[in-house]
Amino acid sequence: MNLNSSEEALRDFAGLYESHGARLKSIACNLLGNVADAEDAVQEAFLKAYRAKDRFKGDSAPFTWLYRILVNACLDTGRRRQRRREDQEPETTFDLRTAPSQDHPLRVALEAALRKVEGRPRAVFLLAEVEGFTHREIAEILEIAEGTSKHDLFVAKRELRRLLAGTRPPAIEGPHP
Amino acid sequence: MREVTCADLELALATDDPALREALARHAEGCAACQAELTLAREIEAAAPSLRKAWASPGLDERVRQSWRAEARTRRPLRAASWVSLAAAALLVVGLGVRAWKGAPAPDAGEAALAFPALDPATQQLLSEQAAAEVEKAEAAYVRSVDALARLAEPRLQEPLSPALTNYREKLLLLDTAIAACRAEVERNRFNAQLRLELLSLYREKRDTLDTLLKEDLNAL
Secondary structure, three states, X not given: OOOOOHHHHHHHHHHHHHHHHHHHHHHHHHHHOOHHHHXXXXXXXXXXXXXXXHHOOOOOOHXXXXXXXXXXXXXXXXXXXXXXXXXHOOOOOOOOEOOHHHOOOOHHHHHHHHHOXXXXXXXXXXXXXXXXXXXXXXXXXXXOOXXXXXXXXXXXXXXXXXXXXXOOOOOOOOOOO | OOOOOHXXXXXXXXXXXXXXXXXXXXXXXXXXXXXXXXXXXXXXXXXXXXXXXXXXXXXXXXXXXXXXXXXXXXXXXXXXXXXXXHHXXXXXXXXXXXXXXXXXOOOOHHHHHHOOOOOOOOXXXXXXXXXXXXXXXXXXXHHHHHHHHHHHHHHHXXXXXXXXXXXXXXXXXXXXXHHHHHHHHHHHOOOEHHHHHHHHHHHXXXXXXXXXXXXXXXXXX
């Protein structure tokens, strides 16, 4: 991808938006919890990426660079919210279209539990299990080692199992509590 | 054949190793507690893709493209006219900043939520953490209302060019440029009360401009 000339850059970014806009919105919505903030974050990410296009060195794919900007912005927002203790406030409700074939009885409980998983493990879970990125791609996006990505996914899943265990029928018998 | 015990549960759930996963599945057949954990883990993995969100947002598509176009225009090589625009923007920023320092007009009802807590630039140039958080919260609500107004004004800005409309577009572009510059400064120093006041003044100016644009009959100008 040539990000040098202005016209070409506009075309290239339009292509990036076409290819990745929907996925970026989904990630931002899951990280921020509402559509309005998600759309603002996506717009900001594309603008930041456009402004910084001259600094893009091509050592990673442009799309991972774009996801990095978005996820970092969402995590920063999350940290600011945590500082302000706003994460307890009711979030804006919205009507989202989910493909019926993809719907799942555990979805609502999982979504609520995921909101309680904080920081990078939450982002790694979203990128890996929801959006289907590989650990190599996640490592590039978040600028972490692949091993760290795997560990964060493990932490997120363990936390989700702990949070969701109470919603499941208890095991009848077993050697550990 | 590898064997696992209850103590290996976490490791076996975390691994990508198919042999270890198979061993866990065999162990779970005779262990209800591990079976429950394994079932829940599988259900989480199965349900995760359903969290993917999709919604149409034509407004966002246009906003993104407009922001690139505005950015591309500001990055063109500077000609004489551009220097005039830059000078005007600088004067606008300085002028609004001075006005903010001297005391901007009393906020109207729409700005009531944007009361800066204990903020007197003459005596207090730095905000406390709590005050900064309160200001950011109020600021975010105000920015959303200005953005909503901007979306309302978009159809008017797309109308065929007239001298009046050209003026509005240029003024809004200058304001957006000044806002972006001011926001960047605020991000670097979020406790600086003076910068916050400048940002407020710029947003107020943008709101007034959009408000006037929506009320005016451009064809009559």
